[in-house]
Amino acid sequence: MTFHFEMVLVLFFIVTCFGIECPNNTFFDNGNCVVCSPYCVEGKCDIEKGCVECINHFQESNKLCESSCEENKYYDGDNCVDCSQHCINGYCDKLDGCTLCQRGYLAFNKVVVI
Incomplete structure (x- = not known):
């Protein structure tokens, strides 16, 4: 199958202008849809920011939730x-x-x- 320059240009335009939609409870990161942390408060997974609110004893870190428990x-x-x-x-x-x-x-x- 051969691709024509015009077809590639149209596909590039569609992806660039409209973006990629990720399913619920996921966020877009480096060209991929990533599942939000299981420790993210339900409904607090933002498509661009990732998890914006974590459950108790967890804190947001790089779009995910990490444990905030002390050492040991x-x-x-x-x-x-x-x-x-x-x-x-x-x-x-x-x-x-x-x-x-x-x-x-x-x-x-x-x-x-x-």
Whole structure:
């Protein structure tokens, strides 16, 4: 199939002038439709700005929502809670909880078990 210069020019005009529409709960970023953060308040995903309001314990960062829990705490679905004392320093993820435990302990469902 060959493209004619006129057809390419018309397609360029259409995309340039009318843009690309993204579905609900997505925003346009670098030529793509990106899904808004699951921690974005419902209805607060702007097509150009991304998430403009995050749920409690989350803050907007680069159009998405990131946990605002302090170091060595993680979001348990309601609040920021302390990681276990048996979690190795630096391995308490703000969303996933403890990801690496001291010897003799196991991380299971965000917490440390024996």
